[in-house]
Amino acid sequence: MILIAASADQLYPYIDKDQLNKEKVLQSWPGPTTWVLPAAEGVSHYLKGVHAGIAVRVTKHPLASLLCRSFHGPIVSTSANPEGKAPALSGSGVRRYFGDKVDLVIEGQLGELDRPTPIYDGVSGKRLRA
Secondary structure, X not given: OEEEEOOHHHOHHHEOXXXXXXXXXXXXXXXXXXXXXXXXXXXXXXXXXXXXXXXXXXXXXXXXXXXXXXXXXXXXXXXXXXOOOOOOOOHHHHHHHHHHHOXXXXXXXXXXXXXOOOEEEOOOOOEEEO
């Protein structure tokens, strides 16, 4: 899972800012770049799983950014697909995959990429996903 936010400030409670390449990370935002950053102490395993890091992004997508600003914090984002399937690219695609398991689908434009965002390690800078 990825936490997306309207600003880096919304992510600071979830990350350990002392261990990351802050300049490089902040230069890529807002935009379609996801970073795995060291998680702050006490971050729920529901957000990071068994990992020491947490995947985060400051989005420039207008609808997602508006949701984060309205919520006053980051929201969880995933590729809208079951494991091993291509991401859904429309509301109807999400409904086909998940049916009544999804409470709400907000219709809107896709972001600027035609594939999932690249993911980088925020300490080493290594690319984790193309």
